[in-house]
Amino acid sequence: MKKPLIYSILLLLPSLVVSTSCSTSSSENISLSGAFALYPLAVKWGEEYRKLHPDTRIDISGGGAGKGMADALAGAVDLGMFSREISPAEKEKGVWWITVAKDAVLPTISASNPFLGNLQQKGLSSTQFRQIFITKEISTWGQALSSANADKINLYTRSDAAGAAATWAQFLQWDAKQENLQGIGVFGDPGLAEAVSKDPLAIGFNNVAYVYNINTGEKRPGIEVIPIDVNENGRIDPEEDFYDHAGSLLKAIAGGKYPSPPARELYFVSDGLPENKAVLAFLKWILTDGQQYVKEAGYVPVDTAILQSELQKLNGK
Amino acid sequence: MIGRQLIDKLSSGWMLVCTSLLLLLPLAIGTGLLAKSIPVLEHQSFFSLLSSAQWSPMEEKFGFYPFIISSVMVTVLSFAMAGPICLLAAIYLTQYARPVLLRIMHPVIDILAGIPSVVYGVWGILVIVPLVADYIAPLAGSQLTGYSILAGGIVLAVMCIPYMLNLLIEVFRNIPRELNEASLSLGATRWETIKFVLVRKGMTGIISAFGLGISKALGETIAVLMVVGNVVQVPGNLLEAGYPLPALIANNYGEMMSIPLYDSALMLSALVLFLIIFLFNSLSRYLIYKTELT
Numbered sequence: 067m068k069k070p071l072i073y074s075i076l077l078l079l080p081s082l083v084v085s086t087s088c089s090t091s092s093s094e095n096i097s098l099s100g101a102f103a104l105y106p107l108a109v110k111w112g113e114e115y116r117k118l119h120p121d122t123r124i125d126i127s128g129g130g131a132g133k134g135m136a137d138a139l140a141g142a143v144d145l146g147m148f149s150r151e152i153s154p155a156e157k158e159k160g161v162w163w164i165t166v167a168k169d170a171v172l173p174t175i176s177a178s179n180p181f182l183g184n185l186q187q188k189g190l191s192s193t194q195f196r197q198i199f200i201t202k203e204i205s206t207w208g209q210a211l212s213s214a215n216a217d218k219i220n221l222y223t224r225s226d227a228a229g230a231a232a233t234w235a236q237f238l239q240w241d242a243k244q245e246n247l248q249g250i251g252v253f254g255d256p257g258l259a260e261a262v263s264k265d266p267l268a269i270g271f272n273n274v275a276y277v278y279n280i281n282t283g284e285k286r287p288g289i290e291v292i293p294i295d296v297n298e299n300g301r302i303d304p305e306e307d308f309y310d311h312a313g314s315l316l317k318a319i320a321g322g323k324y325p326s327p328p329a330r331e332l333y334f335v336s337d338g339l340p341e342n343k344a345v346l347a348f349l350k351w352i353l354t355d356g357q358q359y360v361k362e363a364g365y366v367p368v369d370t371a372i373l374q375s376e377l378q379k380l381n382g383k
Numbered sequence: 384m385i386g387r388q389l390i391d392k393l394s395s396g397w398m399l400v401c402t403s404l405l406l407l408l409p410l411a412i413g414t415g416l417l418a419k420s421i422p423v424l425e426h427q428s429f430f431s432l433l434s435s436a437q438w439s440p441m442e443e444k445f446g447f448y449p450f451i452i453s454s455v456m457v458t459v460l461s462f463a464m465a466g467p468i469c470l471l472a473a474i475y476l477t478q479y480a481r482p483v484l485l486r487i488m489h490p491v492i493d494i495l496a497g498i499p500s501v502v503y504g505v506w507g508i509l510v511i512v513p514l515v516a517d518y519i520a521p522l523a524g525s526q527l528t529g530y531s532i533l534a535g536g537i538v539l540a541v542m543c544i545p546y547m548l549n550l551l552i553e554v555f556r557n558i559p560r561e562l563n564e565a566s567l568s569l570g571a572t573r574w575e576t577i578k579f580v581l582v583r584k585g586m587t588g589i590i591s592a593f594g595l596g597i598s599k600a601l602g603e604t605i606a607v608l609m610v611v612g613n614v615v616q617v618p619g620n621l622l623e624a625g626y627p628l629p630a631l632i633a634n635n636y637g638e639m640m641s642i643p644l645y646d647s648a649l650m651l652s653a654l655v656l657f658l659i660i661f662l663f664n665s666l667s668r669y670l671i672y673k674t675e676l677t
Contacts, residue, residue: 132635136636225608245438245440248614249614250613251612251624252530253608257508
């Protein structure tokens with residue numbers, strides 16, 4: 067009496083194989099993973115694109131730039147979101163990439179930091195940030211603000227392989243890597259923002275999209291930015307003061323007033339030129355019509371010349 | 384009937400194949416990890432990899448000592464907290480409590496076991512880390528962030544409880560009532576009965592329950608990673624941050640692609656974890672064997 071069961075299972079097996087292969091060959095699925103820096107923008111693009119192409123499914127997950135690169139090269143996703151410079155070793159592996167937007171990493175502190183006013187007046191220079199994050203020569207808030215205060219600076223960094231950490235390290239010291247950053251490692255951009263906002267003596271760094279509320283352009287409650295003293299004169303001059311609102315900050319990034327790094331380009335990466343038609347159509351839309359949502363989502367658009375050359379890459383040139 | 388005998392032969396053959404597949408699985412995992420870790424072993428000796436505290440992959444320096452120590456500290460701490468609680472709770476639930484309590488306890492255990500570990504991690508960040516930072520660290524007189532071995536140990540202890548408790552309850556429930564009654568009728572007190580009869584009789588089961596709990600603690604990744612601080616250092620005390628082996632692998636998964644030796648070093652760390660669990664399981668097997676003899 068067991069036989070019919072076995073036969074029906076045997077009969078079902080091929081049909082299962084056929085049905086799964088069907089769903090992949092129709093290629094209406096686009097999957098992305100990687101940098102938290104790109105995540106909110108990718109979600110926005112996904113939503114807008116779905117309005118135009120309702121039968122395309124777009125799955126987006128975070129995990130950090132490192133995961134994006136690994137997943138893309140392993141073929142686990144169609145596109146990896148990536149937020150640091152692509153290393154020579156990764157280029158050797160045959161990674162293919164296009165620039166899709168720009169943003170920046172910002173040094174962050176808690177809004178309840180007792181030295182907030184003083185910090186916003188004086189700012190910190192890249193040298194001081196290096197002494198805090200890499201060499202640890204500065205370990206108290208008194209040392210950072212040349213006062214006698216002995217409160218320790220609680221350092222936070224990213225634990226997962228992250229573009230934000232790599233870009234931040236590069237800003238502090240050109241050959242520094244993520245592993246050179248000291249401090250408590252917290253997983254993910256949202257996790258780091260949460261940890262910094264809860265600890266009054268904390269200092270960390272975050273992507274623009276996690277410091278400002280995309281819809282209002284205001285800073286998220288609980289988190290504040292330390293202005294960067296670009297000319298190192300010990301105070302924040304009017305032309306260095308653009309952190310109040312996401313709009314003014316993005317303008318400063320686009321105009322180069324905010325140094326680069328920590329401003330940086332954001333990429334989509336994949337294992338060679340994507341063959342999936344749906345993915346190519348999505349990328350083409352991002353480089354053309356999709357660019358109108360970049361500013362809205364709190365990012366800096368890419369120059370038109372770069373967009374043109376990226377479009378050419380899509381055609382395999 | 385040839386057909387029937389053939390099916391009989393075939394089905395026992397299938398079962399043999401399945402069983403041997405299972406037997407070969409640990410071997411296959413071990414060999415795979417070993418094969419991948421050979422490049423880094425050629426670069427640096429196994430002993431110096433394990434004993435060095437210097438970790439800077441970009442300069443090709445791989446020292447696993449801080450990670451191993453952190454793993455051991457978190458695991459021992461979580462076991463020290465969860466082990467006695469589970470043992471006493473299991474004894475109470477099976478010997479003293481009314482049966483209705485046990486019926487309530489089972490779904491609670493199932494819920495605890497079913498909560499995804501990332502949820503435990505979030506709970507750790509929201510509750511345990513501030514608890515350590517605001518109440519426990521000031522006792523030690525320091526300004527600390529709360530991301531520490533202690534926070535990792537507490538979260539892990541809670542995660543191990545359902546596994547250990549469930550097994551322990553089963554162990555005590557399977558000990559025949561007559562043994563209990565015999566001991567009591569000889570004039571032993573209840574506590575003496577538990578100590579000399581119940582625990583003794585259930586020793587093999589207790590060891591394997593604890594063994595399962597510790598193995599679970601050693602390999603747990605996400606929840607620990609979220610609260611332990613991930614600083615490469617040999618933690619001086621429980622309030623300092625650590626960096627257990629599984630967290631190392633999970634965090635650096637993405638960087639493996641770019642640097643060949645880094646890739647190999649991470650595989651070696653996986654192999655080390657595998658070996659620790661292997662050794663640990665052999666030890667508890669040996670203990671079980673010993674107690675079964677007596």
